[in-house]
Amino acid sequence: MSLAALRERLRRIDTLFLRLFLLMWVTLVISNLVAFSVASPFGTSWMGRLSTEGAAALPPLPSLPPDGLVDMPHGPPAKPGHDHRPNLAGWPAPDGRSSDGVRDSDGWPVMPARSLWLDYLLRALLIGVGAAIGARWLSAPMRRLALASGTLSQGLAEGRDPPALDERLGTVEVRDSAHAFNTMARALKHQFEQHGLHMAAVSHDLRTPLTRLRLRLEQLPPETAQAAAQDIRAMDELIDASLAVVREQATAMPPALMDLGAMLQSLTDDRAELGQPVSLADRLEGAAPLRVCARPASLRRIVGNLVDNALRYGHCARLSAQEGEGGVVVSVEDEGPGIAPGQLQRVMQPWVRLQAEGAPGEPDGRPTGSGLGLAIALDLAQREGGRLSLENRAEGGLRARLWLPLA
Structure with a gap:
């Protein structure tokens, strides 16, 4: 499989669910390692055993203690048919030497309630930090969409091309949203241009009947001709003003x-x-x-x-x-x-x-x-x-x- 094909396949499965799942899992693992190293009686002794034992030296994921926060052995449960005590090979043995001196009736080191509280507090803080980082990471496409939406109307009003979002970045949902936004922005730009063109066309076409009216003024009495000439001049100015406004918007004149x-x-x-x-x-x-x-x-x-x-x-x-x-x-x-x-x-x-x-109205009263x-x-x-x-x-x-x- 070529690199381009592999990249395209990964893009297809790159969804918001997958990113959120991976983020939560990584945050959970990091919080487990940090909380175990700080709050556990065994401290960071597992780090020194990584080189010899590999993944077996990693601390186990603790479960909530039954009946509230009570002292309990720390470690994986015993397998059926084995000693009922937890398999704590490599951890401090029941010889009186442990990091905090807290042991069960058989002399095995246990995790006191205070350490459990510290353990859960550290996990909550680290998961909260992970959630904040993840929220900012996952909401970045929404911020880009909000920024582009905010500048869309001003850009259309000034005749500039609408902002385009990159349809290759982000998850499947983000790429679909970017495609929909770009399609909408192009359609709005086309509609604005058509409306301006129609307005300019109407204003331009009015010049022909106005020219004919000027030629017919010579057949009117002087007083009537002067008043009609003033009306035609006002209409000319209105047409020039309308065309100037359309030209400013169409050419994005600053x-x-x-x-x-x-x-x-x-x-x-x-x-x-x-x-x-x-x-x-x-x-x-x-x-x-x-x-x-x-x-x-x-x-x-x-x-x-x-x-x-x-x-x-x-x-x-x-x-x-x-x-x-x-x-x-x-x-x-x-x-x-x-x-x-x-x-x-x-x-x-x-x-x-x-x-x-008192204002003048139409003949029908409107x-x-x-x-x-x-x-x-x-x-x-x-x-x-x-x-x-x-x-x-x-x-x-x-x-x-x-x-x-x-x-």
Whole structure:
């Protein structure tokens, strides 16, 4: 049989049961030798006889004494037809010389109760140490699996290849688990890529009808054409932002150091040019730059979605940013009716739409929008290592708070 074939056969029988059985057996043998050498009246005298007697010199495995811990002869039981006394050839004979002077009625050395207690204590300690070592040894594959599972979501969010576990290491159960995890991770990576591709395809295909709309603007009255041109420009910006976010995730673009205040000012200026009531807090002007490490397109999309939500339901959007809570907090406030406290968490789930009082709705009375703006903002914020929360303002309106770690 070749070495490779032998190795493959051993891999097939390398199970968790076999490893645990061997570990327990080795621990039991070691604990027996150590406890016998320390607690037994015979001490380590058996070691000197190994060279001449071989395995016959090894100490016997003791059994629990009957009727509690009492003095009893130490050694293997006598064979049928032989002397009733234990066969202790090689051990101290009944001549008055023994390690502790404790003997039975026939003068044979016995193991007192105190030595038995010490014997059992040493065995318990050594078995406990063996169990601790074995638990750490056998749980190592589970720790590797937990580590890989913890980094899987972050890796998929950043567009990196998912972590792969070595399917050649460990027992049969561990190798099967590694194979199942790797298969799942590859399937998730493929699904993420397909979803991003579909989103990019839809955004790209929208450019064709937008181009036709631009050509037809010349047939409209000047006032109508100007308003339509602004809507088309907003749609173009939305398409560019969506493609930029998909590109960042697909290419695993690393976060970049950026000036948060400058980004907020740029976004405010762009919205103001469209005639939208968006303002930025004056205290940002002249203040020290707030630098964060994030992906520019994703961060702009987060704040843009929060601004759109404030404009749709709160009639205006006021932006501010300041250091706090160990990072930077971006606030987007509006003057709308706010949200019921029980709906603050639910509204950030996908496809959830609430009809605010006074807010425009669909012709059939349903709330406007698709219910994805806040859900997308929350997802992108978590990908950037941030947090997003909503709260009602005491003076009325809603406040969206985006926390980002400082660079």
